[in-house]
Amino acid sequence: MKKFYIETFGCQMNVHDSEKVVGTLLARGYEQVEDTAEADLILYNTCSIRDKAEQKVFSRLTELKRHAKGKTFAVLGCVAQQEGERIFDRAPHVNLVCGSASYNQLPQLLARLESGERRVTGLSLDTDETFETPLTRRDNPHRAYITIIEGCNKSCAYCVVPFTRGPERSRTASSILEEAQQLAAAGYTEIQLLGQNVNSYVDPSNPSCDFASLLRQVACVKGIRRVRFTTSHPRDFGKSIVDAIDENPVLCNHVHLPVQSGSSSVLEAMRRLYTREEYLKRIEWLKRSPRNIAISTDIIVGFPGESEKDFEQTLRLLEEVEYDSIFSFKYSPRPNTPALSLDHQVPEEEKGRRLTILQEKQRGIQLRRNSELIGKVEEVLVEGFNQATGQWIGRTSQNKTLNFTTTSPGEGSLIGSYRLVRVTRAGPNSLVGESFN
Numbered sequence: 001m002k003k004f005y006i007e008t009f010g011c012q013m014n015v016h017d018s019e020k021v022v023g024t025l026l027a028r029g030y031e032q033v034e035d036t037a038e039a040d041l042i043l044y045n046t047c048s049i050r051d052k053a054e055q056k057v058f059s060r061l062t063e064l065k066r067h068a069k070g071k072t073f074a075v076l077g078c079v080a081q082q083e084g085e086r087i088f089d090r091a092p093h094v095n096l097v098c099g100s101a102s103y104n105q106l107p108q109l110l111a112r113l114e115s116g117e118r119r120v121t122g123l124s125l126d127t128d129e130t131f132e133t134p135l136t137r138r139d140n141p142h143r144a145y146i147t148i149i150e151g152c153n154k155s156c157a158y159c160v161v162p163f164t165r166g167p168e169r170s171r172t173a174s175s176i177l178e179e180a181q182q183l184a185a186a187g188y189t190e191i192q193l194l195g196q197n198v199n200s201y202v203d204p205s206n207p208s209c210d211f212a213s214l215l216r217q218v219a220c221v222k223g224i225r226r227v228r229f230t231t232s233h234p235r236d237f238g239k240s241i242v243d244a245i246d247e248n249p250v251l252c253n254h255v256h257l258p259v260q261s262g263s264s265s266v267l268e269a270m271r272r273l274y275t276r277e278e279y280l281k282r283i284e285w286l287k288r289s290p291r292n293i294a295i296s297t298d299i300i301v302g303f304p305g306e307s308e309k310d311f312e313q314t315l316r317l318l319e320e321v322e323y324d325s326i327f328s329f330k331y332s333p334r335p336n337t338p339a340l341s342l343d344h345q346v347p348e349e350e351k352g353r354r355l356t357i358l359q360e361k362q363r364g365i366q367l368r369r370n371s372e373l374i375g376k377v378e379e380v381l382v383e384g385f386n387q388a389t390g391q392w393i394g395r396t397s398q399n400k401t402l403n404f405t406t407t408s409p410g411e412g413s414l415i416g417s418y419r420l421v422r423v424t425r426a427g428p429n430s431l432v433g434e435s436f437n
């Protein structure tokens with residue numbers, strides 16, 4: 001039996017794509033192994049969002065070059081799409097290059113490799129199909145990803161995604177609901193809806209079914225206790241989404257709303273299609289909700305032309321919104337993107353300085369936000385157990401990690417169950433509590 005090893009870089013979309021690729025391979029009779037030395041087929045599902053992510057895959061390929069004899073190498077995902085056949089020049093031992101928009105061709109590509117072809121590619125971006133497969137092999141037995149829309153029609157000046165994942169393609173609501181029902185029947189209780197821009201979801205078979213309407217329908221699937229979604233684009237994030245969350249406790253009280261910068265002029269240069277004020281309007285909707293919705297964001301520092309004043313506006317935005325968490329990055333110039341040719345690039349050292357200041361400020365804000373929960377009771381989905389501390393690891397609806405002990409130890413594994421936990425302590429990145437049910 002042929003054995004494969006797969007390693008995934010990048011976002012949840014990639015993680016989920018890998019689950020589908022694994023399912024496809026298992027169905028072809030391959031066996032998954034955890035060690036490259038044992039594998040006949042080595043796959044890297046790659047990310048090219050920042051230069052560092054891209055470099056990682058080439059260093060992995062170089063590391064294994066010496067042991068390449070008899071093995072087949074596949075580069076999938078965003079670097080595959082971006083670099084295409086150039087990958088064969090940079091890493092001649094690679095045999096398969098396939099972008100995420102072409103995964104539905106994977107079985108044919110694999111068959112060609114199996115029949116002895118040395119180099120095969122799947123790089124078409126003009127597919128109007130989505131990669132739906134009943135073969136998905138999910139990693140987590142309780143939380144399942146469902147792709148609702150693939151690709152992206154925006155053109156943010158810094159971003160490779162429109163090039164690597166192609167134009168937007170929404171799945172029909174009926175196929176999404178069917179998958180959710182199957183998952184519920186298989187014991188999954190949490191669903192995470194995925195897309196580069198979930199807010200622009202429209203059911204291709206029923207244009208009146210938008211994202212908020214889909215959310216309401218998924219929340220009604222029997223057996224599903226939690227529904228999350230990512231990622232949102234502020235421009236397309238409508239009030240109807242907040243209304244849906246208000247009305248339905250199954251929809252988690254957490255929204256990830258990437259802002260990228262607190263300065264309207266930087267936002268314009270980034271082609272984000274909203275101003276600081278328009279973004280803050282959406283934050284106001286979220287803050288007015290009775291659900292205590294946690295808000296997280298993505299921020300890029302050092303975009304070309306970002307002045308000290310612009311950066312200070314980002315710092316002020318952090319204070320104003322009081323994010324529950326942020327992902328922050330130094331701007332990384334990417335191939336094909338409009339920002340590549342902009343003047344006034346910010347020196348690396350200055351980007352680093354801004355990132356440190358930003359992250360320090362956010363640490364204080366998170367500690368403050370988390371401390372507000374001390375004394376409150378939160379429901380968690382138990383995800384694991386930490387041997388070293390003797391604590392169970394839970395996740396709240398707000399997507400916070402809540403580590404807890406129980407008053408009745410020795411009752412067997414709690415993983416996968418829902419517990420009520422009283423928060424007793426708070427740190428910047430997690431909470432501590434005690435379960436009493």
Ligand code: 5AD
Pocket residue numbers: 049050158159160258260298299300329330331332333334
């Ligand atoms: N440089 C740095 N960060 C980037 N992101 C996207 N493109 C770049 C880039 N060229 C960040 C954005 C996005 C997140 C997924 O990655 O903040 O929301």
Ligand code: SF4
Pocket residue numbers: 009010011012013014046047048049077078160161164165
């Ligand atoms: Fe990375 Fe973006 Fe591709 Fe996800 S879609 S893997 S973040 S480049």
